[in-house]
Amino acid sequence: MRTKVSIGAIQPLALKWMAFLFTAGICALVTVGFVGSAKPGYWFGLILVALLLAYSYFKTLHTANIYVCDSHFLIEHAIQGTLQKDLGLYRHIESVYFFAYRVVFSDDTHYYFLPSFKGLWQDFTKDSQGYSNYVRRLIGNAPSTTPSSEPAPSAVG
Incomplete structure (x- = not known):
């Protein structure tokens, strides 16, 4: 059995959850500070x-840890939980915006992830499809899970 291989940075x-709650707490304190002081930059500060x-x-709750396993993608998502997707459903990887x-x-689902250094290197040094090709190579190394056309051996008793 093969170990799982990450296609992105692992968190x-x-x-x-701790990082998001910490940031939300800091934002709440800053908001209370802005509400308490009616300064001219009040709305600008709240927008920030x-x-x-x-x-x-x-960056914390919406991005997933995504792994290529023996027969499937393993997706660890902070909100949706742990999911599995068949390797045959993989379509491609696209850059959304800065470091995302x-x-x-192919079933019209997608999951965001933070890139790994190796994937970014493939994307920057090869072409715009470098990251997708990197994952295709990982999938190609995974054992096939499609049933073979040969009949299964029967038990002779």
Whole structure:
């Protein structure tokens, strides 16, 4: 049996929740501070706090740890839990914006993840499809799970 191979940077799920809650707590304190002081930059400060909270949500709770296993993708998502997707459903990887990628499956689902150094290196040194090709090579090394056309040996008793 093969071990799972990550296609992105790994972040423990408990650490993701702790980081988001810490950021939300800081944002709440800053918001209370802005509400308590009616300074001219009040609305600008609240907008910055909201943007920081949205960014923290995306980078911590919305991104998943994605692994290539023997016969499937293992997706550890902080909100949706642990999911499995068949290797045959893999379509491609696309860059969404600065240091955020998503893996797209043929059943119209996609999951965001933070890139690994090796994947970024493939993307920057090869071509725009470098990360997708890197994952295709990982899938190619995974054992096939499709049933063979040969009949299974029967037990002779």
